[in-house]
Amino acid sequence: MFHLAKSLMRFPITVSLYGMKQLADAVVPSTATKPVEDILMRAEAQLSRLMRETFKTGDRLTVETIDPMLALMTQDGLQSGHMIKTGFDLMRGLTEMFGTHLPGIDHGLAWREFTNKLESFGTFRYVDSVLNIPPQSDAPLCVLIEKAAGLDPYLSVWATEGIGHYVTERAWQTGEPHALLTTECLPNHSAVALHAGMGLSLAKRCFATLTPSSPTGQLDDTLRRFADLCAQNAQPGCFGIAFEALGLVAQTFMPELRLRFDRQITTMNPDWLDFFWHGVGRGAYFVPRSSVSWRAGALMPLRPPHDLARENVISGLAWPLALVNIRHPEIVAQFVTRHGNKLEESAAFAHGIAAALVVWTQATGGDPYFDGFAKHIPCSANKALVRRWQALIHNSIQEASRYAPDIRQHGQLEQLFRNQPLNLIATSF
Helix, strand or coil, X not given: CHHHHHHHCCCCCCCCHHHHHHHHHXXXXXXXXXXXXXXXXXXXXXXXXXXXHHHHHCCCCCHHHCXXXXXXXXXXXXXXXXXXXXXXXXXXXXXXXXXXCCCCHXXXXXXXXXXXXXXXXXXXXXXXXXXXXXXXXXXCHHHHHHHHHCCCHHHHHHHHHHHHHHHHHHHHCCCCCCCCCCCCCCCHHHHHHHHHHXXXXXXXXXXXXXXXXXXXXXXXXXXXXXXXXXXXXXXXXXXXXXXHHHHHHXXXXXXXXXHHHHHHHHHHCHXXXXXXXXXXXXXXXXXXXXXXXXXCCCCCCCCCCCHHHHHHHHHHHHXXXXXXXXXXXXXXXXXXXXXXXXXXXXXXXHHHHHHHHHHHHHHHCCCHHHHHHHHXXXXXXXXXXXXXXXXXXXXXXXHHHHHHHXXXXXXCHHHHHCCXXXXXXXXXX
């Protein structure tokens, strides 16, 4: 497959879907279950690696730092974000073809989930290509938001998060960002995504030089600097959204520092601990294995040190599971099927689904993907799944619809980024 993908990446963008289908037929025979599992795991591992590398090196990637599977190869190597995004588009088409040729629902859903990860991450990370932003552009933030709003609702959400990251990276070129999202009147629908993208840029820049052997004083100073930057650049009620990105960055780039972060944040300001572990949960979703193929009983790919951490990790994990796959509720249903016993042990997963859907409805204003997710009815032959879908997903959808207006009205959107029921958020103002 990797030789095939490398060859495909040399083809022009006009390579036909019919031709890709023919190649998929040839490469993935109907009985190749075990090889297909291996290919999927390698693909997931490469996406995880790509996420780490692009956040470390920006668009200045080289052939040595990225696998051909997820890159557009040319004679001169990787040259621009546009070319890399084109490679994403080609690979997305190819994985869609593979996903329709795999034996068993688990394999097909796993490839579909991988495709969704590619599309959401590719749109976020290469938003300059998606929106045709010229190099070194100084286009105002409001103009970029308007361009993102013109996309399909699914792409618009990830592109808006990408804009938050893009404008923050642009600001770093002239020094530390200051009042980045506070100086303009931003549309309400863009607030969460912009702050999430900004937080990722602030976190990766602040903590880039930390290592497992960094002294406690350095870790403490860096945490304070990061928190100050979040406060200086965030709108009221959005500090926690930006700070939560630290957990995602820690889980993705420096998981060996999670416990040290936990101790330092507890000492500095324990109110921030929920945000941190919620972000760790979001980052855990992108481990190199599809969530629908995680072993039963292996819900937690890490070991949180205490109950608050564990509950927020589960709540945070629910976010990308729901939002990345909102167009395909059957992927979420498969996850519930495999892990229903664990998910029912606490309300954290349902809280995470409900909070994520509040954010989605705010970002899109209502769209066919949310409607399809809300109307999904899992296979009635699986009585346990039907019951758990009702308890964990359907009830969360109803809560999101009920409490979203009050939560949006009061503007404390950061409260959605910690594990708690929506009714508590809505009545706490």
